Amino acid sequence: MKTKHSFSIDFIIRRCKDNKKEALLYARITVDEERKEISLKERINATDWDPRQRIVKGRSESAKSLNKHIEDVRFKIKEKYRLLCDRETLVTAETIKQAYLGTHASLKGHKLVELLDYYHKIWQPKLKPGGFKNVVTTIAYVKRFLAKEYTGGDIYLSQLSMELATNYEHFVRNNPMKAHDRCEGNGLAKHVQRFKRIVNWAVEIKWIQINPFKEYSCPQKRHRRKKLSFQQLVAIEQQAFSDPSICYVKDLFLHSCYTGFAFADAMALREEHFEWDTDGTVWCKIYRLKSDELAAVPILKSAATLLRKYKGRSDYKPGGSIFPRITNQEVNRCLKVIQAVCGVDFSLTFHIARHTFAKTVALKNGIPLETVQIMLGHAKITTTQIYADVDEEKVLDDTIGWQERLDRKREIVLASQLMQRKRTRFTEQTDDWPDQ
Structure with a gap:
């Protein structure tokens, strides 16, 4: 499931705080309007920078060396961008920066099919066969979804997203295991729920830092439970x-x-x-x-x-x-x-x-x-x-005698109001008595 991105690389300078006449070189990566900057760890005279051509002015050996370094950085960043696109890994300005710096998790991390197989291996002995068979079905649905939607039938865990969860739900709804038995309603919700549980487990074992579709919701419909009267x-x-x-x-x-x-x-x-x-x-x-x-x-x-x-x-x-x-x-x-x-x-x-x-x-x-x-x-x-x-x-059971209780309270309130009126009239009459 390949996605096109807007992608550009620019080089800029930022004046040094300790010396305003000097500046530090930065590479700015922009992907879909998101920006991230990488310091080249190089200082130059601020006046030597050409802001239009994005190079250092002059023909000195120092200027040539810095400009060659700029081109090398540009080439390496583009190379990392292509690599992320080829692997269908999540492409953002941050992931390209991480890949360039050698810290991008997906390049040395785990894939989703690997997680599914590992979950099966660890949890099958722990769960009862009657309950685990449903997990097996969910895993089968995820693998069928990957085979249809992604080149090579697999993705890195860094590619998990709310969009993927939405597409997975749509796939299960429209591609049932049995053609005559569509997976809808609570059955569909349980497959989404189990998939989320597997990814949550990946967070627990430190394969990924967060579950990207933790907040994804596929609500179950509550049915009235049958019971005998x-x-x-x-x-x-x-x-x-x-x-x-x-x-x-x-x-x-x-x-x-x-x-x-x-x-x-x-x-x-x-x-x-x-x-x-x-x-x-x-x-x-x-x-x-x-x-x-x-x-x-x-x-x-x-x-x-x-x-x-x-x-x-x-x-x-x-x-x-x-x-x-x-x-x-x-x-x-x-x-x-x-x-x-x-x-x-x-x-x-x-x-x-x-x-x-x-x-x-x-x-x-x-x-x-x-x-x-x-x-x-x-x-x-x-x-x-x-x-x-x-x-x-x-x-009906809980409201038996409801009206009677209300009637009794009404009688008490009316009696209290009647008593209050009598007290008021009595007070008014005693106030009219002549002084002795």
């Missing part, structure tokens, strides 16, 4: 099924509705995760597989009944998983049946149980948001707030 939750509890697999998935789903555990965490539950307080409260404390954050949940009776049921099965092995192993595909298949039979009017997924626990079971029954954060195992309360979005049902 308490009536729907009870309906699923009461519904009987003849298929053993569906019965098991129903129990597993209900258990998560009362504990907030994700599918992977429910599958990992063992007896060692439970603790008993002196008052008889049973706690389940487990580090979440996704975030490695501790989730601490007091077990409700509805969940304890299900735990006892599966801990008491004939094939249960002490120290093993409480719930029998089942695939995520089988769970989704059974949830589709449960959704249809119970008349749930939205797609039922296992994650709905986690939202149901947060909203219907906890928040709507007076549990504070900070407590729900601990039970869900969230590192940030802002994540919990996503689960706690306000809907019409919550508005």
